[in-house]
Amino acid sequence: MSNIIKEITPLTQNDCFTIFSRVKKEFNFPLHYHEEFELNLILNAKGAKRIVGDHIDVIDDMELVLVGPNLHHAWFTHQCQSEEITEVTIQWHKDLFDDKFLRRNQLSFIRKMFERSLKGILFTRETIQVVSPRILALNQMQGFDGVMELLSILHDLSTSRNIRTLSDISFNNDQNFNYSSRRLEKAFEYMNNNYSKDVSLRDIAKLVNMSEVSFSRFIKKRIGTTFIDSLNEIRLGHASRMLIDTTHSIAEISYNCGFNNISNFNRIFKKKKNCTPREFRENFAGTRVFV
Template sequence: MFQSEKQSFIFDSVHLAPEEQIGLHQQSTWEVCHIIVGAGMRLIGDRTEPFQSGEVVMVPPDIPHCWYFNNHVTDSEGRIANTAVMFSTDLLDNCSAVFPELGECISRLKEKRDAVKFDREKSVAVASILDEMRYVNAAERVALMMRLLPLIASTDCESVVGKYRKIDKEKNRLNQIQVYVVCNARREISLDDVARHVGMNRASFCVFFKKATGKTFVNYLNEYRIELACKLLEEKKMAVSEICYQAGFNNVPYFNRVFKKLKGVAPTEYKCC
């Protein structure tokens, strides 16, 4: 959603398929986002961490960020949902000039450089305001924005979830690939899928990945899946055949061969250790 001359800030409410969520991006505005329905991995600045429904995060300007949603946490229509408000530093300066009562809290807000996640109590309060914005017109949202600013400006009840770092094109692609694997390792992944995800054709992707990591993507994916299988084996709650499919393999003999090649023992032997 783009800001128009008649909008001092942007409110957005989305309800879409997990794969339709925008990819890694950065912007000159602040963003406060509430995940209503969805879970997966988020990448903000220098950190990649899991997220769950109910999370509320604030991202200052110019920090690269994205949320990668998995396909298993959706509503009855198979969709995720989130709300967000985006606003510029100019808006903060203008509010401070027009409403001196807001001056102190806006100064605190402008000092924030890191992306933060609010704790449960603060998240509920922020989410409540964002939810109200869904049901009122643009003029009425202005009053809600004035309620929101002091709340997000406070420095308590929050934890850092990402710091700014400049990402070059190669590191950006590798980050996208890493998060894609984490989010999708348990299902079938083709070279075409992951190449398309980072905006490359299959041949160029294979050359890029081998040069950047020293290994093929298939080997990288197998290594990740075997580590995932090891964690499942250590829990000793499932049969090896079940773990094979849970880790993203669709062939038990192939899983056994790859496991023994990487770990030096068969899955059954590893499970008994």
């Protein structure tokens, strides 16, 4: 499991979702997982290999997969010989749709689909043929219309026939998709709003009325990472977005995201993402839209 990396996505707390579309000749992103839901549409990639959880399969010329939070996954070129692989990836926060909202009668199918996605879901060819034009068109939509269309697509997917669960086991330790802690929510809100500044453990501990030692133990127990790792993940998320969305230099992005020097930024970025900031920017030379 040590070769599975945690992806820090460019989504910020102010975004509903992001959609990323590109045409490429190979799959080169390593086995990874992330906190967000991901819907992946892949066309013209017959012979590529897919890994979701403990499930491995060789794919056909089109596929649509929904991956839940913290479930490791990846696609590999394998025997695919296509020169024009089309990949459209939609990612959204695991708390975009509140649990109380999903428990309404009209949303029950989506809630059940999300629960099944913790093991990965593969949709049928018939479903892909119906939904793929809408997913491709979503790339051109902005604001409220985009959010409503995403919700509509998810509803249609949740009511489609012959949904197949991929992995035999789930790798998600957070079944409710939230921290269930006002202190953690307050801490993460502060870190998200102040990531570009010097944020210390003392600041956060004081904010939530805990000692530094107590908060360190608290955050480690609740989410499995240390305070500094959590802060760095937030900073890397914003840095990833700037690498994709702006022409700022890597040094500028490093300082704008709260890293004290560029060498430290490069080291942490490569450790977390398995590539340098420059390689990341080159790899994501496609169309990415944030809504």
